[in-house]
Amino acid sequence: MSREQYWFLVHVRRFKKVMVSDAHLDRSDLSYLVKRGYVKHISNAFTGGSDNYYQLTGAGRAAMHSYWLENYRWWIPVILSIIAIALSLLSLIT
Numbered sequence: 001m002s003r004e005q006y007w008f009l010v011h012v013r014r015f016k017k018v019m020v021s022d023a024h025l026d027r028s029d030l031s032y033l034v035k036r037g038y039v040k041h042i043s044n045a046f047t048g049g050s051d052n053y054y055q056l057t058g059a060g061r062a063a064m065h066s067y068w069l070e071n072y073r074w075w076i077p078v079i080l081s082i083i084a085i086a087l088s089l090l091s092l093i094t
Contacts, residue, residue: 005029006059008059014037017053030054037065 008025014017033039038060043052 001063001067002029005033006064008033009038009056009064013054013055013061013064017042017055028035033060036063 004025008018008029030039034041034054036059037057039054040057041052042055
């Protein structure tokens with residue numbers, strides 16, 4: 001999943017329904033998300049197609065969580081390394 005796709009899923013999660021016209025994502029990215037079952041494309045035939053939107057699914061929520069875990073798990077080692085460098089610099093100064 002790309003970063004743009006992840007942020008689109010965040011947008012859909014926040015607003016519950018995102019109109020097709022508001023989806024600022026490539027068609028290939030949208031079709032990938034629909035094909036994987038992360039979002040559901042819903043169209044209402046009774047309104048003449050004016051009520052087309054995307055809605056997040058459970059698989060989409062799971063994919064978002066997995067993406068977050070895989071891409072942000074390196075923050076703890078980075079923060080600990082920064083603290084270690086700061087402490088070593090502080091010990092050199094004093």
